[in-house]
Amino acid sequence: MKALVFSDNQEIITQILTALKGRADADAAVLSPLMEGMDQYGATKLYELTGNPGSDAIFHALSKIFTEGKYDLFLAGSTVRGREVAGMMSEALNLPAMTEINDISFKDGKVVTKRFFYGGKTLLEEESGARVLTVMAGISEAARVQGKSELVKVELPASKITTVNRIDKKAGSVNIEKAQVIVSVGRGIGSKENIEKVKPLAEAVHGEIAGSRPVCLDYQWLGEDRQVGLSGKKVKPKLYIALGISGQIQHIAGMRTSRVVVAVNKDKSAPIFEEADYGIVGDLFQIVPKLVSALKQ
Numbered sequence: 001m002k003a004l005v006f007s008d009n010q011e012i013i014t015q016i017l018t019a020l021k022g023r024a025d026a027d028a029a030v031l032s033p034l035m036e037g038m039d040q041y042g043a044t045k046l047y048e049l050t051g052n053p054g055s056d057a058i059f060h061a062l063s064k065i066f067t068e069g070k071y072d073l074f075l076a077g078s079t080v081r082g083r084e085v086a087g088m089m090s091e092a093l094n095l096p097a098m099t100e101i102n103d104i105s106f107k108d109g110k111v112v113t114k115r116f117f118y119g120g121k122t123l124l125e126e127e128s129g130a131r132v133l134t135v136m137a138g139i140s141e142a143a144r145v146q147g148k149s150e151l152v153k154v155e156l157p158a159s160k161i162t163t164v165n166r167i168d169k170k171a172g173s174v175n176i177e178k179a180q181v182i183v184s185v186g187r188g189i190g191s192k193e194n195i196e197k198v199k200p201l202a203e204a205v206h207g208e209i210a211g212s213r214p215v216c217l218d219y220q221w222l223g224e225d226r227q228v229g230l231s232g233k234k235v236k237p238k239l240y241i242a243l244g245i246s247g248q249i250q251h252i253a254g255m256r257t258s259r260v261v262v263a264v265n266k267d268k269s270a271p272i273f274e275e276a277d278y279g280i281v282g283d284l285f286q287i288v289p290k291l292v293s294a295l296k297q
């Protein structure tokens with residue numbers, strides 16, 4: 001199998017290339033400028049795309065490379081732009097697509113993929129003739145290899161997409177995917193103001209604050225970049241403290257690879273306790289100050 005990998009997030013490209021190592025010959029297409037060491041993750045050729053990176057322009061450049069290079073597979077990191085380009089590739093080149101995979105291997109010319117199913121409750125393994133795949137972040141631990149990729153510069157054609165305005169993300173945005181310790185709050189926190197009451201715990205354990213979907217998306221008590229779960233970020237900290245989170249499967253899908261999980265919930269039958277290594281049944285507003293004072297001693 002010969003694969004062409006694309007993402008506007010270069011870290012995802014390094015993870016996909018590592019996942020393909022020993023399984024497929026891979027080249028990668030990267031938006032300029034290149035991340036340090038990008039040419040050391042096993043791509044034979046590294047296409048550096050320069051110019052206005054509209055999804056349409058990326059698609060036109062990559063579909064030409066794909067066809068001329070006689071690739072079998074197109075893998076795109078599952079970002080907004082990656083999904084757009086993958087959709088165009090699938091439709092224009094008439095290639096079957098499979099979305100949101102988190103594992104890949106090959107058997108008898110078929111692609112064997114794994115992806116979450118039933119809202120994250122099960123992992124579905126499928127053997128298929130898919131040729132366009134969108135890949136979730138975290139498919140592997142990126143690892144550098146011996147040798148360097150051959151660098152090929154590609155000027156993107158003109159895009160029909162024009163940037164009319166650019167709004168910077170709010171200050172204080174955070175990458176919770178990299179956090180070693182996370183203190184995560186759910187609807188049980190009750191209000192935006194109450195988040196201040198758990199900040200001393202986050203400070204005591206040197207953790208980042210994150211939250212469930214209601215807290216980040218529905219009520220906007222925290223930024224959307226702090227949402228953990230199926231439709232949020234996938235995190236794998238050493239310690240995940242869940243406060244007032246019921247533990248619905250869509251939340252668990254984002255934090256189940258945490259090393260140690262501590263849950264505080266006043267409902268002893270909350271499903272979060274099935275995921276927890278340590279569970280405290282009680283009111284988080286009473287438990288949190290006790291944890292903070294114990295940690296300070």
Ligand SMILES: Cc1cc2nc3c(=O)[nH]c(=O)nc-3n(C[C@H](O)[C@H](O)[C@H](O)COP(=O)(O)OP(=O)(O)OC[C@H]3O[C@@H](n4cnc5c(N)ncnc54)[C@H](O)[C@@H]3O)c2cc1C
Pocket residue numbers: 119185186187188189211212213214215227228229230231232233243244245246247248249250251254264265266267270282283284285
């Ligand atoms: C397609 C889809 C995608 C989704 N994606 C996500 C996602 O990415 N992330 C996500 O989180 N959800 C996601 N959801 C929503 C998910 O199904 C749940 O609705 C959500 O996770 C519930 O959030 P919660 O645990 O904060 O709230 P609730 O389920 O309302 O739980 C609140 C908990 O707080 C406890 N509590 C209340 N007061 C206190 C107190 N004082 N002390 C201690 N405990 C207290 C309660 O006992 C309860 O267990 C998704 C749903 C769908 C359909």
